[in-house]
Amino acid sequence: MIQNIKRWVWCLAGLIWASSLSAQPNLNRVEYYIDMDPGYGQATSIPFPPGPSLTNFALNLNPGSLTSGVHILGIRARDANGGWSLDNKWLFVKPYPADSTGPGPVPNLNKIEYYLDTDPGYGKATAIPFSPGTGVANAALNINPGSVTSGVHILCIRAQDANGRWSLDNKWLFARPYPSDSTGPGPAPNLSRVEYYLDTDPGYGKATAVAFTPGTNLANINININPSSLANGIHLLGIRAQDAKGDWSLDNKWLFARPYPADSTGPGPILNLTQIEYYFDKDPGFGKGIPVAINPVTNLPNFKLPINIAGLSAGVHILFIRSKNVNGAWSLDNKFNFAVSSAIAAPAIVVNSVSKKIICDKDTLMVSYQADGTYNTGNIFRVELSDANANFTAPKVIGSYTGTGNTTIICPLPDNLPIGNNYRVRVSSTNPVVTGVTGSDSLAIHVRPAIQTITGDSNVNVTLSYPYSVPAVAGSAWTWVAPAATITQTANSANLLWNIAGQQTIKVIQTDQFGCRADTSRKNVNVYALHLDSIKVSTLSICAGNSLVVTAKAFGAYKAGNVFTAQLSSATGSFTSPTTIGKDTANPVGNAQLVTIHATIPKTQALGTGYRIRITASSPVVTSADNGQNISINCVAAAITSLTASDSGHALFDRPAIEGNAILLYPNPAKDVSTLVFTAAAEEQYSVEVSDAVGKVLLVREGKSTIGQNLVSLNISNYAHGIYFVSLLDKVHGRRTLKLVKLE
Structure with a gap:
């Protein structure tokens, strides 16, 4: 096995060397695991000499902790760049010990069970009584098929031995015969449910139930359905029944219609007209007539329309007028016959409509015209505005159109026109030069209101x-x-x-x-979003009569004169009757604005360990949650003596502490460590000095205070026993000094 590992390491090094043409980084970790990979960097580390490869490197593994059987060995390496190799894996076997005693005695069976069709789980099937032994040859099993339906079923039997091991399940198929039909189908069961649905089937048992008298049929039953929730049109009604055995009938379905309502309200609202045009004698096509400028309206009663008849021949003519609504539908043409006694020479330009008669400065109006005669390429039609007295001595051009035909010109009014009620417009051309007829409509122009300042809170x-x-x-x-x-x-x-x-x-x-x-x-x-949160206190343990700092973050806009109040709960944390312990007048505006309240616990406050503090605001009224931690009031404050060094050196005298500005040493006397306690209302630099009885400074500690209570630990374990002096120096209070007794 070790030789195999040696060969693997050599192969791994070769693969690493061959994977790049550049210099290889050194390997900095090699690790292995057996069977279960614990993750990169967490397997068992292998000591090795650093280098880019591990040629012929030996790895000794102790298989003593492994069980007999097949295992997996995984080995991998990591280089100095943090890159891991692939895992190299081998299967190996730890032999089973030689069997010198044979298989040993067969354990007794202690449970036999069977089940039909569905396995309820080991130990949960029906138990079979039997005599304990190593086998159950020729055992009889009686099964009552009364609870089994007709048809094919599965019988399964298994056994468990005294060691808790289960056998494989033995399975047999069997059938319970169907009964012979000698009596016919039998009586029809009663119906137990009738339901209906409209259009969409919600599923069996989920449709709308129909009340009925239980029976085997529903002859001549009435079902009242309220169609008010249905849309007008075609719908589907589905009805079905379920009998006492749980079987459902087929769905009976009918199509029906909910009629559309009769038109009792008329054609509905009249739509706005957006376009009017007219023509003479021959229709040029929809949208190609002579346009008339209008504002969108539903009708035009008493509408006056100047018509330019210049260029028409003497004789009878027909005037056609039509309109189009906002949906693009055209009206029928209205026809009027008229006669021209004698021809009027062209060219001539007539303003036939102005969309607005009462106008505000900087408004936009539309002017339409009818130009008869021939106009040349490059011609410009200009809309001219008179002064407030209908005088065109110095007209203002308020709109133009380059072309040769009739159109509607959009005209924005200039700023700062004088107020007046007798403005007029006309349309003139440039090629040929034609000065149009002054429009018959008087226009009133008014000054638009100025922008106003909105007064109110920002x-x-x-x-x-x-x-x-x-x-x-x-x-x-x-x-x-x-x-x-x-x-x-x-x-x-x-x-x-x-x-x-x-x-x-x-x-x-x-x-x-x-x-x-x-x-x-x-x-x-x-x-x-108005609220107070992040309530913090400078200490969670305090004496009645002592001071602490309460801070919060205020969100919102607070009004002038607003008062933030720190409230103390009862000893059980209840604010039913809170105690006011401090106030601060401030009106912050914004998010997470710092609120600081210097509070004092009343000397008469009962001792307890479940106090809480919250903050309220008066304008607007807001109440915060409490500080979220119990506060202990576990003593009543005594007077704290503060010592101040005189100019002559170290003649010291006592004076009562100023509440909120006192300093405290505890323990005092002390043997190894004493802690200086002081409260700061703001972040500031401070210095702590420890000096002996002759004024020699032995220790200096400097720092920056935080808002609230501050603690400075002083190690005096190396000092000789006797009297020392601890001074706190800051810009606000100057020097404050206490006497410290060092114990042996």
């Missing part, structure tokens, strides 16, 4: 309502839009209940008494 909270407004203007209407809020509007003001956190936008659109719409007023609003 920083708000989800689930709360806030008022907003724009300046009121007589005769105006406003549309408020804020997808992230529920809006309750009253004219120029609205209350917005914010539903979604994030940066949101309010839009307000003003429409004045003339129908002129202002540009959209906008206000960006920061919406916050």
Whole structure:
């Protein structure tokens, strides 16, 4: 076996060498496993001299822990680049020990069982009584076929020996004969269920049940079906029954129709007209007549249409007019006969329609015209706008079309037109030069409302309502839009209940008494998910009368004058009647804003180990969860003495501690280690000095405090017993000193 492994290692090295034409990295690990691969790098490591190969490398394996039989040996290597070789695997056998005693005695059988058709599992079939022994030759087995249905079945028998081993199952096919039919089919069983479905079969037993009197048939039974939930049209009704034996009938199916309702409402709403055109005498085809500019409307009562008859011959003519609706359907042509007494020379240009008569500056209107005569290539039709007094001394061109035929020209109005009620338009051409007839319609132009400032909070909270407004203007209407809020509007003001956190936008659109719409007023609003979390305390063990720092992260927009309050629960963690232990006035705005409260446990507070602390806000009202950890109040604070070194050296005097600023050493006296405890309201640099009775500084510790309680461990195990002085220095409090007694 070892020789085989030697040959494998040599082959592996050869394969690694042959796999690349460049210099090979050294191997840095070789490992093997037996039978089960534990994963790369986790098999048994093989010591070896580093190098790119393992030629003739010997591996000794101790097979003592292996069971007799067949096993797998797997070996692989990893190079300095972290690349693994393929696993090389061999089957090998650990021989079974020589059998010098024979097979040994046959154990007794201790259980025999049988089953029919379905195996319930070893030990769960029907037990067969028998006399214990090593065999059951000629044992009889009586099986009652009464519970077995007619037809073919399987009988299976097996045995278990005293060692718990089971035999193979012995199986036989047998048949229980069908009874001879001497009595006919027998009585029909009662029906136990009748059900129906419409259109889609939900499955047997899942359709709608039909109430009925149990019996063998359902002659003349009525089923009432409410068709109100069905769509108009053809449907399928399926009915079936189940008898007391559980057998289902075939489905009986019928087609039926739910009638469409009678048309009692008329043809429905009239659709908007989008196009009107006319022509003379001969139809040029739909969409090719002389266009008429209109706004989409359902009808045009008393519509005045100037017609240009220049170029028509003297005599009788026919005017045809038709319209097209928004669905693209054309009306029938309306015909009017008229006579031209004498021909009018062309060319001539007449404005036949202007889409809007009341206009707002920066609006767009459509102007249609009828140009008779011949117009040359390159000709431009121009729509000209007069001044507010219908004067064309200095007309403004508001739209144009390059071409030779009739069309509708889209005309955007310029900004800052003077207000007026007597503007007119005309259409002129450039080739030939023709000045069109002034349109008969007077146009009123109004100034569009200015953008207004939306007044209201820019920083708000989800689930709360806030008022907003724009300046009121007589005769105006406003549309408020804020997808992230529920809006309750009253004219120029609205209350917005914010539903979604994030940066949101309010839009307000003003429409004045003339129908002129202002540009959209906008206000960006920061919406916050209001809550307090991450409640932390500077200590979980404190004496009544001592101070601690409570911090939290505030999310939301808090109003001026808001007060954060730290509340202490009962000793069982209940906030039914909380105790106020500290307050801080602040109105942070944003997410994860730090809230810091310097709190003091009342000296009269009962001792206990299950206290909790939470924080509330007053504007808006918010209550946090508690700090999530039990706080122990396990003592009542005594006065803490603080010592201050005098200018003369080390003459020390006692003074009462300032609550919240005291320092403490414990244990004191101490033998090996004493801990300095102090509280910081902010992060700051500090220095701790340990000096002996003559003022010699023996130890200096520097650090940066954290908000809340801070601990500095002082190792005094190497100091001689006696009196020492521990001083804490920081920018806020200067020097604070305590006496420390070192024990032997």
